Amino acid sequence: GIQVEQSPPDLILQEGANSTLRCNFSDSVNNLQWFHQNPWGQLINLFYIPSGTKQNGRLSATTVATERYSLLYISSSQTTDSGVYFCAVERGFGNEKLTFGTGTRLTIIP
């Protein structure tokens, strides 16, 4: 099956800093989603971004499908950004089965 690797596995930053999270995948995909799992365990969908660039407030994401990677940018980090960020991909072909990466644990220190 498709492999999804995320880096770095852990990231500790001071409040106000910027960060870049990376997701590499081993095969072409028709669907890529970024999720944030907050410290209470809730999974929130951030972006549906199989290609191109999207922005939502302080967060933005870019997927370069031809090179099989996606980046999630967080600017001016806040403590509420802490949690685990997951990248998930799907190859399509009429199947909605998402394969999740192992995540990046982000800790924002006040």
Next chain:
Amino acid sequence: DAGVIQSPRHEVTEMGQEVTLRCKPISGHNSLFWYRQTMMRGLELLIYFNNNVPIDDSGMPEDRFSAKMPNASFSTLKIQPSEPRDSAVYFCASSLGQGIETQYFGPGTRLLVL
């Protein structure tokens, strides 16, 4: 919208007992997904339904696990008999199901099997 609703939020049971987890998807969503999250295996898809029909159950670990979706607004995941290694957080998610869609997750059920 209330989002995806799961119950119970927490379940503690003894090995050998039957466990039933419940999920109500977002109204109007046609696809429903059951995931399991553990430290060792991360987030993995167990099964998903489209229009109440199971489409992919390749992630169901073994015959002790079964899932049903009797109608568009309700699904169950049953473990019988339960084992300590089934301890995990079980998430239900739903999507519009018209192709490749954003998935929306419920709050999860934290299961502990003693």
